[in-house]
Amino acid sequence: MTKVDPGALERLVDALPDGAVLTDPDLIAGYRQDWAADPDAGTPIAVVRATCTEDVQAVMRWASQHRVPVVPRGAGSGLSGGSSAVDGGIVLSTERMRAITVDPIARVAVTEPGLLNVEVKKAAAEHGLWYPPDPSSYEICSIGGNAATNAGGLCCVKYGVTTDYVLGMQVVLADGTAIRLGGPLLKDVAGLSLTKLFVGSEGTLGIITELTLRLIPAQLPASTVVASFPSVESAADAVLAISGQIRPAMLEFMDHASINAVEDAIHMGLDRNARALLLAQSDTPGAAGAREIENIVGACEKNGAKEVFATDDPAEGEAFTVARRAVFPAVQAIGSLLLEDVGVPMQQLPALITGVESIAEDCDVQICTVAHAGDGNTHPLIVFDPTDPDMTERAHAAFSRVIDLAITLGGTITGEHGVGRLKRDFLPGQLGDDVMELNRRVKTALDPLGILNPGAVFP
CATH class of the missing domain: 3.30.43.10 (Uridine Diphospho-n-acetylenolpyruvylglucosamine Reductase, domain 2)
Incomplete structure (x- = not known):
């Protein structure tokens, strides 16, 4: 230094x-x-x-x-x-960089990075448009941070993640050079796809100072299905059955510990005895949407759901969505967290969820698991007391084993939160030596002095 x-x-x-x-x-x-x-x-x-x-x-x-x-x-x-x-x-x-303009004809928003995700949504909504990526923290997370980590959220099973909506950006490189990449064009294949290179780079290649975001027409009202299950296996099997038939607008999973943490926090009336809960939505209009809801209900019932509730009341559906978004703070009230963000191919979802249960038992720690089940991205939340050295050691052992399990199942160490510093040392295990070396060559080319976010992403 x-x-x-x-x-x-x-x-x-x-x-x-x-x-x-x-x-x-x-x-x-x-x-x-x-x-x-x-x-x-x-x-x-x-x-x-x-x-x-x-x-x-x-x-x-x-x-x-x-x-x-x-x-x-x-x-x-x-x-x-x-x-x-x-x-x-x-x-x-970048918290003070908060300007935004919306072009309703081109259906784009040009925004500085300090604006919150929810503020981008509101600006788009004023023109009858929608910015879909919606992390659970959408009310407090910045749009620049979303781009830096390629954030996802609850709607990404149908509508995609941040990179699918970034058309262009201004970015400042390590030497202070400001460059513009992309712009308000849906089709542009001139040169290498450098815009996509910076999305998800976690501030290690440059600093995003402006984003051009694609907007789409406002989402139609959604119908909602909530189903409780006697086991995580049956819920995971229902996810595969649903995904094999349709692409829902939302398909979320909560395990027993997560259900009870949320119920303790906001008293929604969730079934405390359920071992797992699925929250699914369809925003397809008319008869086609009704058939999607029927398929979701049928898949849940055929896979052993104890109770299935369906509603086309937007307020009721939003109440359950709020419950799902409340999981992180609700579990955080129990103790300190090690937050996982592992994802696997859809067919491996049951193996991942049941494997996490086994790891929790073997390591004698509490793991509350929630998931964007429709795309295989799970969030096992390891709860521990940092003042207890033995428990802390067991929690970190569980953290490592969950990551190893995801890699073994052909998955990823991070679906949307980024590598950061907490998962940096696990990245070579997923990418391998050749790909890690290629990553380092790109990093060195853009940041030869190594001054941009050192210690993040790259071991």
Whole structure:
């Protein structure tokens, strides 16, 4: 780590708007960690709250000159330690970059990265349009962070993930160069697909300062099915049966521990005795939508559901969706969490879910599992007490075993949260040596000094 003299830091302060640079230790402390609460997060020398692309350029030019690491940060809602601060570095926050314009003719939104996902949705809705990607944290996560991690959400089984909606961007490279990639075109194959390279790069290749997002017509009202099951196996089998017939607008899974954590938190009247619950929706209109609901109900009943409830009341459907979104904070109220984000091919979903149950029993830890079941992306949440060394060791052992299980089943260590720092050391096990080396070559080409989010993604 290069030690920065006070005079150099003062020159950075002078190059930026008043109040953009924070050096007060008490204020800096709030920018050290994201929601993953990485215990190894460092202490930066300053936090920069950029207001525009030019601010970001000034920071990167200064950082390149002095070889100071820069950790980009959105809303701090990440779950993989991707924005954990590093000692002696700069945290570059985009929270103040919040401009947005919507073009209803081209059906695009041009937005700065600090706007929240929910605010992008609201801006689109004012023009009768919809931005589909919807992480459970959509009310508090930034659109820039969504792009940096290629976030997904509840609707992605039918509507896709963030990369499917990013048409273009402005990005600042490690040396301070600002480039524009893509734009408001649905079809554009000129040159390499560099826009897609930066989506999901977790701030290791450049800092996104503007996004051009594809919008679609507003979603039609959805019908909802909620089914409770006597076992996770039967629920997983129902997921495969549903997916083999239709592509629902939503297909979510909650296990027994998750159901009870949510019921403790918001008192929805969920079946506390159920071993698993499925939440499915169809937004297909008319008779075709009615048939989809019939297929979902039939698949649940044929696979042993104890109770199946169907409704076309949007308010009732939204209430169950709120319950599903409440899982993370509800489980977090039980204890500290190690958050998994593993995904597998659909046919391996039953093996993954039952395997996680076995790992919880073997390691003697509580694991609450929820899943975007329709696309095989699961979130086993390992609950532990960090003040108990033995339990902490068992929790980390379970964390590793869940990742190994996913890889063995042909899956991924992260479906939507990103690698960050918490899963960095597991990445070679999934990608292999040749692909890891290719990743490193791309990283080195764009960030030869290694100052962009060091310690994230790359072991």
